[in-house]
Amino acid sequence: MKRLFAKILLFFLTLVLIISCNAVKRLDQDENLLVKNEIFSNGEIVKDAGIKSRLYQEPNTSILGFPLGLHVYNLARPNIDSILSERYLENERKRDFLVNILSKKQFDKYLNSRKEFNQWIKKTGEAPVLVNEEETKKSENRLKSWYWNNGWFNVETDYKIIPLEDKKKRARVEYYVTPHEPYLIDSIKTEISSQALDSLYEMHKTESEIVPGTKYNTLDFNDERDRLSDLFRNNGVYNFDQEYITFDADTVDTNHKVNTTLIIKNRRNNIGDSVARVPFKIHKISKVNIFTDYTYNKRNEPLTDSARYENYRLFSFDEMRYKPEAVSDAIFIKPGTIYRDADRTRTYNRINSLRVFKYPDIQYSLDPSDTTNTDLVTNIFLSPLPKYSLGFDFDVSQSNIQKFGIGFGGSFLIRNIFGGLENFEISGRGSIASSTDAAASRDENRFFDITEVGADMKLSLPRIFFPIDTEKIIPKYMSPFTNISLGFSTQRNIGLDKQTFSGIFNYAWKPSKKLSNSLDFLNIQYVRNLNTKNYFNVYRNSFEELNDIAQDSNYEFMDPSEDPVLGIPDEADDFINYVVSQDFPNTGLNEEDFFNVLDIYERKLRLTENNLIFATNFTYLWNTRESLYDKEFSRFRFKVETAGNVLSLLSGVFNYEQNEQGNDKVLGVAYSQYAKTEIDFIKHWDLGRDKIFAARAFGGIAIPYGNSDNIPITKTFFAGGPNDNRAWQAYDLGPGSSGSFLEFNEANLKLAFNAEYRFGLIDEFKGALFVDVGNIWNVLDSNTNPDFVFEEFADLKELAVGSGFGLRYDFNFFVLRFDIGFKTHDPAQPEGKRWFRDYNFTHAVYNVGINYPF
Structure with a gap:
């Protein structure tokens, strides 16, 4: 197999060499392919990616130096119309022959399909990037603009196009930059026409993004414009807009200093054909009207029901279905307070998270009863979603445990079940599957030998349900929820079969857009093995x-x-x-x-053994990713969990029975007692031109104590699989150097590190190169086997290393992924023979997954 792999590699390299000679075959004699850009600042090469990204032209995208997209593009015929005309239309004998066989209509379709396929190749590939004097000049101007915007007002730029002597029809471009001395911010003056705005500015001027003594940067001025706009609009200035903010920068005879003047004029007020300017004012909210069942069709109908709660006025076209205190609690715009953009945004987010109403419509208007024109009336239009919703799902799956599986489920949602915006959901699920290795005691003639049926109930309350007021600890702007759920499932599979009962009392809240917290105040799980x-x-x-x-x-x-x-x-x-x-x-x-x-x-x-787990856990999640299309973001998750402590404290009150091992039993089952923590960090870097470097680090440990000397198998860690170390199958790696001789290998300590370089290939096809490092061990539990146990830092030499490559296809809403992992460092092998021992396709692991692994 190794010799075959070597032959394949040699063939591939030879093919690349032959193809590379034809990279410029479509170019005219006076055309040059751009192969490299270099920027020199004061004679030194510039490596800053931010500066290099300013260039208008970049060489064709390459993979390990090979421009695959360009070669695909070159497969297309540039003069396909002439070729087809000469070959089929002008050759009467061939044309008549094909028309007689295919018919005139089919013949025309055939010619059109050739054109469409040729066009598809062009679209899939990447057209050659030709050195262009005009576009090179644009790149030079962009460089000059970048340096100017960063304080080098006297920057000088030039460029040179240099044809390659050793390769025909190829050239590189060198850009030369002489920045000279940068300009520094000196004095900052203000010309603010409105007294209200001037007062707000003076109160918060120490927060300015423009700092005297620092180098001039245009982005600082943009940030200051954003800061002032947010400051004014969140302090009562309802009709303020960024266009009223301008800066005047004086650099004449200032010895490389910038004297800045902030100018904010009064608001424009159109009166007929004339335009007058009036000072900005601080506005406050005088009334808040909430229409709880608004629809466009009802807009002209009379209101039949109303209510009032803490100065909020609620109206309904039909009978009021919502408790006034519940609806008003979701509104952050309060009567008697000044106008704030943040209150409107929080109201949008909170109502949207309730899943009871459609996205709300919030409108402001001047209060006609106020002669000062500073009071605002807020009208909030809420359009209810259907009270009842049904959902169904169906999927087909395959894994290393089951060769074919069918899953199905359904849910029934009741919105606003008690009138306080609570949601109650009942869901059921089931699956049948055929195992890859059914146990011998099973009916071997049955194709579907794995079955699972389950049901769940969940009640979601839009508040923290607690005996004392938690507003000071978790204010309502954090969108708090209390979730109470009960679940049951029964499973018949290739294993021991089991029934699972669960109950969760959970609090969830989001202090900010990036941060979310979740506290399982009580998480009860009972697992009963049936076979x-x-x-x-x-x-x-x-x-x-x-x-x-x-x-x-x-x-x-x-x-x-x-x-x-x-x-x-x-x-x-x-x-x-x-x-x-x-x-x-x-x-x-x-x-x-x-x-x-x-x-x-x-x-x-x-x-x-059956497991009874009474746990409490807290999860902290920081995520800067705002959408699926974000290419650069960070994600940090921390989770801590303890189990069995309350039951242990009650052991002095209740006379628990004990099992044969001397462990206390509750409801006939020895309860689990342990402490567990997990830390997970993910970081993505956007390298530009459809290239991303992604990294992940994970560490987890679960320590038994008190009533337990090991961790329930549902709470342990495993290694391997398409989202972990891809050179091993799931559950096939570790513990330690044991060699994974058990069917399902798990342990209570895990370390995992992953790095992946992702790049575009052709059209929606993406490629990846990856390295995965990690393993699992037993620590501080009942296992004493030295091959399984992590005893000292020297055991880190048992970290397994997998490497490989992958191919992905991006469907926009999900990614289909295929990865091949090779065992690079296998701790199960004898020391001294662990590196590249089975690094070949015979021992490779082939993974299929949905979306990226991290």
């Missing part, structure tokens, strides 16, 4: 190891053959009990085999 007798049919590796040990022991098999096999489940359990109840010398086993049986026994107990 524990199937354990050794599922975990075959454990069974085979146990059977090999039994054959070397004094145990008497029920199977009389020469190669006896333990019966599942009774005889396998009987052998474990035989070993555990005896001293290992009496069983015929050595010490190592004896402790291996104990490990198998303890793992079986852990994976077959």
Whole structure:
């Protein structure tokens, strides 16, 4: 396989070399392909990407130096019409032959399809970027503009087009910049006509973006214009606009100093054909009218119901369906306060988040009863969404556990169920699937051997539901919600089968557009295993190891053959009990085999026991990404969770029963007690020209204590898979250097680091090169196997490294992803033989996923 890979690589490189010779085959003799831009400032090369991005022309996009898009473009025929005319239209014999075979209509379609395909190749590829004197001059002017806007008013620029001597029809462009001495901000004066604006400016002038003594920067003046506009519009100046702000900069005979004057004129007021200027005023809100069931068709109908709450006036065309205090609580525009843009924006966001109304319409008008023309009447028009909504979903899936699966579900939503803008939702889900490796005890003739059915109920309250007032801690502008949910699911699969009951009491709030918090005040989960007798049919590796040990022991098999096999489940359990109840010398086993049986026994107990989790967790999420189309952003998530502490405190009050291991039981189940934390950081850098560098770092640890000596399997970590380390399948990496000999490998400590370089290929096809680093370990729990356990920093040498490449297709609303991962550093291999041991396509892992992994 390695020799085949080498041949493929050699063929590819040869092909690239041959194609590269034809990169300029479509160019005329006097045309040159742009291959490189260089900028020199005072003789030194400029590496700043922000400055280089100002150039009007950039060389063709390349992948590792190969301009793929250009070569695709060159596959198109520039004179396709002439070729088709000469080949088919002017050649009467060939034309008549094809017309007789295809018909005239089909013949015309054939010629048109050739033209369309040729046009598609052009559109898919990238036209050659030719060195152009006019566009090079534009680049020079852009450079001059950039330096001027950054304080170098006396900048001088020039350029030179240099044809390459060793390559025909190719040229590079060098740009030369002489910035000279920059200009600094000196004095700042003001000419503000309105007394109200002048007072506001003086109160907040220390916050100015224009600072004396700093280098002039046009962006600082733009930021100051934005700051002043926000300042005025959030302090009562309702009709202010940025166009009223201008700056006058004096640089004549100032010794490279900029004397700035801020000018804000009075507001224009059109009266007939004349224009007068009147001073800006501070406006306040006199009335807030809320129309709770407004529709365009009802606009001329009479209002039949009304209510008043804390100076808010609510109106309805039909009977009022909403509690006045609930609706007014979502409104941040308060009667008696000054006008603020921020209040309007918060009102929009809050009402939109309720999922009860459509996007609201908020209008302001002068109060006719106010003679000073400073009072504003606010009319808020709310259009209700349907009270009841039905939703259905259906999907088909495939994974390393199931070869084919069908999922389906539905939901029923009741809006404003109690009149206080609460939403109640009932949802159900189900799935059937065919496993890739069904357990032996299953009906092998059944195609669908995995089934799951579940139902959930969720009540969402638009406030913090708590005995005491939380307004000072979580004010309403943070859009607080209380979510109460109950869930149940039952699962029949290739494993142990299980039922899950869950209940969550959650608080969620958003202090800002980028920051969101979530607190599960109580998160209860009960997992009940239904088919524990199937354990050794599922975990075959454990069974085979146990059977090999039994054959070397004094145990008497029920199977009389020469190669006896333990019966599942009774005889396998009987052998474990035989070993555990005896001293290992009496069983015929050595010490190592004896402790291996104990490990198998303890793992079986852990994976077959029922779990009861009473947890509390808090999640902090900071995300600068505003939409799916953002190319540069940061995302930081921190989560901390504790479980079992309340039940532990109550152990002194209630006389808990205990299981065989001495753990306290609640409702017949030993409850879990642990502390868990996760930190996840993602950063994307936009490199320009459809190139992005993305990185992620993740760390998580869960420590059992008190009533537990291990972590419930639903709360542990795993490694590998299409969104983790892509050189390993999910659950196939780790723990530590153990070699992943278990069917599902998990542990309570995880480190993961990922880096990916993404670039455009052709049209909507994208490429990627990636490196994934990480592993899982056991720490501070019942596992003592040195291959599994993280004991010291030296164990970081067990970090697995995967690398590879990927191909993606961007559908705009989602990305279809295909990645190939190669085991670059495999900690399961002996030390000294871990690097590039299985770095080939035979041992590669092929991943298919939806959207980017991070």
